[in-house]
Amino acid sequence: MNHEDAKPGSMDREGMRPSVSSTPFASPAPRPSTARSEYEWGVNSPSLAGGCSALPGYRLGPVRVSPGLALAPMAGLTDLTFRRVVRRCGHRGLVVSEILSSEGLIRGRLDAEEYLRIAPDEHPIALQLSGADPERMAEAARWCEGEGADVVDINMGCPASKVTKGFCGAALLRDTALAARVAGAVVRAVSLPVTVKMRLGWSESEMTFLEVARALESEGVAGLALHARTRKQGxxxxxxxxxxxxxxxxxxxxxxxxxxxxxxxxALSLWRRTGCDGLMVGRAAVKNPWIFRQIEELAMTGSYGQPSFEERSRLILGHFEELIALGPPGLALHRMKTFLGKYTAGMPGAASLRGALGSAKEPGALLEALGEWLRESGAAP
Ligand SMILES: Cc1cc2nc3c(=O)[nH]c(=O)nc-3n(C[C@H](O)[C@H](O)[C@H](O)COP(=O)(O)O)c2cc1C
Incomplete structure (x- = not known):
């Protein structure tokens, strides 16, 4: 695919809000069995091959997550454009939005149109809410349902003090009754499955996850994701x-x-050692958005491929084009710089590229210079 063929979001009829194309990149996400053309088959671990029944997935009410893989919610990273990047790289499980403050949404501090926006090719998708007021959380959850989310996820793990000082995020692990009230209100407010992402507890001496988890299950929560650290550990x-x-x-x-x-x-080691139903990947997916496809491949065949330099280059350009199309320019530039560092880590000559592009003031200029660099490296036409 030529990156110039990519179809990032275009402006809608009113010309006010960029609309989201259902085909951000020219070709559909490859599946493990057919994705080998641009793949170098390097890694081989036959002992990890699990046959086709590997990673069978799990059910959240009517939503089937299969295979049982999820992109972790990450503030500043798992926006619509990056969620589509992992889809493009072959991820077939669940994607989760970045944390969305229920108060911020309801009071209008967060632009609901921007943060709740879901593209047609993102499903199944969970939108993640934070908050400690059951009624406000219920209201925000109804907004998520109205925007087409498949799952509403509640954040009970964020360690940031600006979140925990309002009894939100990981602070809810210190008050089982409040955590249950918040979850129960959200469960009753929507017809979607409701999940909770949590940590182990506040600290080593306050490991409340089992008690909180049982209370959440009693309130009708459909599934739990556990980041196996305490809040204090960060x-x-x-x-x-x-x-x-x-x-x-x-x-x-x-x-x-x-x-x-x-x-x-x-990933397979965590799955086999714990018997858990699914696996959630965060930071590693930003450096390597192909990781979900690779986990599936490894589970099924005992080996997995690596994307070529050309494939990686096209992905970066397609992602950045979509960031620019969806705007606003300041946010697009900020996110392009964040992702550039992660995507190009380890690429030959990338350190000087990042240095040169770090001072770019305008997203179009950054994209042009990046395209030029990739062309000179022989990676883009
Ligand atoms: C930059 C960044 C932002 C994050 N934002 C969120 C968030 O919005 N909501 C959440 O539940 N967890 C958030 N997390 C935690 C991740 O979802 C995940 O639990 C954590 O990174 C551990 O998984 P990993 O080792 O696969 O990265 C964030 C993590 C990082 C690194």
């Missing part, structure tokens, strides 16, 4: 996967394991 230390197995044994609803999956082999 992102330090190691995720404790043994806790994922503990949670799986404690509840009957699907449990998704999360934390420190860096490559496909680690």
């Amino acid at each position: 992102y330090s230390g190691e995720a404790d996967w043994g806790r994922v197995a503990q949670l799986k044994a404690a509840v009957s609803i699907p449990v998704v394991g999360n934390g420190d999956i860096r490559d496909p082999a680690q």
Whole structure:
């Protein structure tokens, strides 16, 4: 595919709000069995091959997540454009939006049109809400349902003090009764399945995840994702996967394991060691949006391919074109710089490219210079 063939969002009839094309990139997401043309088959781990029944998936009410893989919610990263990037790279499971403050949405501090927008090719998708007021959370959940979400997810894991000081995010793990009231209000407000993403607790001495999880299950929550660290740990230390197995044994609803999956082999290792129903990948997916396809391939065949330099280049250009098309320009430029660093890590000559483009003031100029660099590297026409 020539990147110039890409069809990023175009302006709608009123010319006010960029609309989202159902085909952001020219070709549909490849599937593991047919995706080999641009793949280099390098990694081989026959001992990890699990046959076709590997990663069978799980059910959230009427929503089937199959295979059982999910893109983790990440503020500033899992916007519509990046969620479509992972779809383009062959991800077939669930995608989750970045955290959306229920208060911010209802009071208009967050542009609901921008943050709740869902493209036709994103499903199944969960929109993630934060908040500690049951009624406001219920109202925001109804907005998510109205925008076409398949699942509403509640954040009970965010460690940031600007979130926890309002008893939101991980602070809800310190008050099981409030966590249950919030979840119950959301469950009753919508006809969609409601999930919760949580941590282990506030700190080593306050490991409340099992108690909170049982209370959430009683309120009708359809599934849980566990980032196996405490709030106090932030992102330090190691995720404790043994806790994922503990949670799986404690509840009957699907449990998704999360934390420190860096490559496909680690993903399968977490799955096999804990018996969890699904796997959620965050940071590794930003560096390598093909990771979901690779996990599937590894589970089915014992090996997986790597994208070529050309494939990676086209992906970056297509993503940035869509960021520009959906705007606004300041946000597009900010996100392009964020993703450029992650996407080009390890590419030959990328450090000087990032240095040169870091000072770009306008997204179109950055895209042009990037295209030029890729052409000179022989990666783009
Ligand atoms: C930049 C960044 C933003 C994040 N934003 C959110 C968020 O909005 N909601 C949430 O539940 N978790 C958020 N997380 C946590 C991730 O979803 C995930 O639980 C964590 O990164 C561990 O998974 P990983 O090791 O696969 O990255 C964020 C993590 C990062 C690195």
